[in-house]
Amino acid sequence: MELADLLSPSRVSTGLPAASKKRALEELSGLMAAEDPALTQKDIFDSLLSRERLGSTGLGHGVAIPHGRLKKSQRVLAAFVRLENAVDYDAVDHEPVDLMFALLVPEESTDEHLQLLSQLAQMFSDPELLDRLRSAGDSDSLYRLIKNWQP
Amino acid sequence: MDFTNQVILIFSLLLMASVLASLFSARLGMPVLLVFLVLGMLMGEDGPGGIEFEDVQSAHLLGSLALAVILFDGGLRTDAGSFRVGLKPALSLAIIGVAFTAAITGVAATWLLNLPWLFGLLIGAIVGSTDAAAVFSVLHSRGLELKQRVGATLEIESGSNDPMAIFLTIGLVELLAAGKSELDWTMLSSFAQQFGLGGILGVAGGFVLLWLLNRLRLAAGLYPLLAMSGGMVLFGVTSSLGGSGFLAIYLAGLILGNRPLQAARNIRRFHDGIAWLSQISMFLVLGLLVTPSELVTTAPQAMAVALVLIFLARPVAVTLSLLPFGFAWREQLFVGWVGLRGAVPIILALFPLLAGLEYADTIFNIAFFVVLVSLIVQGWTVAPAARWLGLEIPPRTASWQRVDLDIPGAFEYELVGYRLEADSPATGRLIGALALPDRSRLVALIRGEQLLGPEVPEVKFEKDDHVYLLAAAQAIEALDRIFITVRTPERLKAQQFFGEFVLNGDAKLADVAGFYGFPIPDEAVDASIADYFRRRFHNQPVIGDRIRVSGVEMVVRDIKEGVVVQVGLRLAQKTD
Numbered sequence: 001m002e003l004a005d006l007l008s009p010s011r012v013s014t015g016l017p018a019a020s021k022k023r024a025l026e027e028l029s030g031l032m033a034a035e036d037p038a039l040t041q042k043d044i045f046d047s048l049l050s051r052e053r054l055g056s057t058g059l060g061h062g063v064a065i066p067h068g069r070l071k072k073s074q075r076v077l078a079a080f081v082r083l084e085n086a087v088d089y090d091a092v093d094h095e096p097v098d099l100m101f102a103l104l105v106p107e108e109s110t111d112e113h114l115q116l117l118s119q120l121a122q123m124f125s126d127p128e129l130l131d132r133l134r135s136a137g138d139s140d141s142l143y144r145l146i147k148n149w150q151p
Numbered sequence: 152m153d154f155t156n157q158v159i160l161i162f163s164l165l166l167m168a169s170v171l172a173s174l175f176s177a178r179l180g181m182p183v184l185l186v187f188l189v190l191g192m193l194m195g196e197d198g199p200g201g202i203e204f205e206d207v208q209s210a211h212l213l214g215s216l217a218l219a220v221i222l223f224d225g226g227l228r229t230d231a232g233s234f235r236v237g238l239k240p241a242l243s244l245a246i247i248g249v250a251f252t253a254a255i256t257g258v259a260a261t262w263l264l265n266l267p268w269l270f271g272l273l274i275g276a277i278v279g280s281t282d283a284a285a286v287f288s289v290l291h292s293r294g295l296e297l298k299q300r301v302g303a304t305l306e307i308e309s310g311s312n313d314p315m316a317i318f319l320t321i322g323l324v325e326l327l328a329a330g331k332s333e334l335d336w337t338m339l340s341s342f343a344q345q346f347g348l349g350g351i352l353g354v355a356g357g358f359v360l361l362w363l364l365n366r367l368r369l370a371a372g373l374y375p376l377l378a379m380s381g382g383m384v385l386f387g388v389t390s391s392l393g394g395s396g397f398l399a400i401y402l403a404g405l406i407l408g409n410r411p412l413q414a415a416r417n418i419r420r421f422h423d424g425i426a427w428l429s430q431i432s433m434f435l436v437l438g439l440l441v442t443p444s445e446l447v448t449t450a451p452q453a454m455a456v457a458l459v460l461i462f463l464a465r466p467v468a469v470t471l472s473l474l475p476f477g478f479a480w481r482e483q484l485f486v487g488w489v490g491l492r493g494a495v496p497i498i499l500a501l502f503p504l505l506a507g508l509e510y511a512d513t514i515f516n517i518a519f520f521v522v523l524v525s526l527i528v529q530g531w532t533v534a535p536a537a538r539w540l541g542l543e544i545p546p547r548t549a550s551w552q553r554v555d556l557d558i559p560g561a562f563e564y565e566l567v568g569y570r571l572e573a574d575s576p577a578t579g580r581l582i583g584a585l586a587l588p589d590r591s592r593l594v595a596l597i598r599g600e601q602l603l604g605p606e607v608p609e610v611k612f613e614k615d616d617h618v619y620l621l622a623a624a625q626a627i628e629a630l631d632r633i634f635i636t637v638r639t640p641e642r643l644k645a646q647q648f649f650g651e652f653v654l655n656g657d658a659k660l661a662d663v664a665g666f667y668g669f670p671i672p673d674e675a676v677d678a679s680i681a682d683y684f685r686r687r688f689h690n691q692p693v694i695g696d697r698i699r700v701s702g703v704e705m706v707v708r709d710i711k712e713g714v715v716v717q718v719g720l721r722l723a724q725k726t727d
Binding site for chain 1: 576654
């Protein structure tokens with residue numbers, strides 16, 4: 001499974017003015033809910049939030065990868081936002097987060113999904129990519145940056 | 152006059168050569184103590200130095216003095232927090248372990264050298280203890296950061312097993328000097344006396360010294376001297392009363408090092424220097440004392456004794472002593488390997504000489520040879536062994552500059568300084584946007600010669616800024632993470648080592664398993680992550696402990712008061 005296949009330009013958003021971690025997660029849930037009629041924003045949000053309760057998904061350096069599993073979802077879905085202002089995320093390095101990549105996987109999870117998460121974590125620890133994502137102008141260029149990233 | 156000047160010149164040259172040689176040893180990864188010892192031998196009668204030194208009595212005095220200082224410094228540096236995981240296994244090693252090591256080595260020595268068996272046992276006792284100076288210096292060299300279970304156990308062991316070896320040696324020497332050829336029960340009561348008195352006087356004396364240091368108003372330079380002389384008085388008093396002075400001074404150092412203490416940094420820095428001086432002079436003098444050409448005559452037997460000690464006696468003793476503590480085999484193997492012998496066996500080997508025992512020369516030469524072999528074989532390979540056995544953990548950062556403020560009633564506050572580098576985490580961030588830990592405050596920002604801040608929230612940190620903060624000791628680790636760039640080898644990068652995500656210790660294992668779709672063992676259904684680790688690691692989990700559950704791995708990331716508060720989750724094992 002390729003990372004680029006999970007994302008579409010419609011699920012990338014930039015300059016989102018979220019004031020808190022919860023608000024940001026809601027926005028991400030909304031982006032993903034719009035894609036699959038079987039899913040509601042609330043279901044997705046609850047799943048992401050319950051994962052956060054087990055431990056923050058903030059990776060450090062201002063990046064978070066919230067993720068969840070849902071019974072009703074049929075395929076892997078992703079969304080990406082860049083926040084206007086970084087929000088407090090309780091991340092390992094205590095830095096506030098402004099880049100968020102959300103991943104939603106179906107109930108019958110496979111090793112492939114674990115690999116996917118690992119790959120995302122690797123991708124978002126590339127300082128060069130983070131710099132580019134932060135200075136990119138619009139959501140289209142954000143989408144292209146993620147799509148074209150090579151390890 | 153001329154003699155005085157010459158002695159001063161020779162000794163200062165030797166000291167300087169030793170200091171400079173330490174640079175060279177760091178580059179080669181050679182244990183620095185070995186360098187000092189060899190330098191001493193080169194200066195001695197068989198080497199180019201040609202100095203004749205055969206004064207056993209003064210060598211013994213200097214050696215004991217130096218050892219006491221080194222143990223005091225070791226105590227000052229030992230974090231009492233490490234006692235949580237290290238104390239019990241270390242004590243077991245220090246008492247049972249030394250006895251087994253001495254017995255096995257002793258039997259081998261009796262047979263190999265064809266000596267009466269009490270003399271063989273004496274050799275075993277002499278080389279029975281690991282050396283605090285050697286272990287501390289090897290473990291703290293070159294940023295080696297070990298799993299706490301292993302590091303703490305080894306350090307506490309090396310600080311506390313000398314009394315056992317000293318007691319065994321003195322007991323045997325007294326028996327032999329009295330012309331006996333069988334073991335005697337009086338040894339047991341003398342053992343209790345050594346440990347009991349040493350322990351009680353060490354703790355009591357430590358607290359008295361602490362009280363004195365915090366109460367008196369002295370010139371700044373006198374605090375370290377008061378601490379050292381206090382420790383030495385304690386050593387002397389305890390020893391004259393028949394207790395173990397070495398144990399007492401180690402415990403006193405431990406107490407001073409782990410309580411709020413006036414002029415603490417000053418005292419530490421002084422003792423760091425004085426401990427180096429002690430190590431250098433002790434090893435130089437011991438190197439001078441030995442006659443290398445005499446070592447050769449017993450070399451094959453001595454080599455055999457050393458090999459038995461390293462490959463049989465120590466590993467067996469470690470395995471038996473650690474049986475109740477649930478160490479993993481890799482950890483046991485490593486503890487067995489770091490059975491470094493150092494100055495203690497050489498100093499102990501002076502006792503038979505002083506008592507005028509038969510075979511005393513042979514015993515001294517064997518002990519010296521064993522120490523040489525141990526320093527070369529084990530000292531050189533500790534770091535690679537730790538790496539090979541996977542016992543390293545990512546290093547912590549260290550502040551660039553720390554100054555005691557000695558604020559009356561609040562000794563724990565310090566002034567910490569950092570020089571920012573281009574890739575320091577704080578560089579480029581707004582001062583106002585920085586989230587500082589509790590009990591810390593920015594007090595100055597100095598750029599070039601200009602004093603900026605702290606009231607400039609809209610200024611960004613730049614490369615080469617000097618940042619000063621007032622902070623309580625507990626906040627400093629968090630500050631280090633903000634201001635210092637950690638350059639770690641790839642395999643120890645946090646993400647590589649601890650995994651991609653973090654989980655809280657109180658999260659239920661079943662909930663985590665639900666998210667990642669891995670099965671969990673039946674007995675863990677209701678357990679939190681912290682419980683699960685506690686059960687699996689005999690109630691004493693440490694940072695770096697890992698549990699694998701079908702493809703994913705959890706690695707302990709942080710521990711507070713013995714409870715796992717954070718673990719890393721490794722999803723992909725790329726490098727295993």
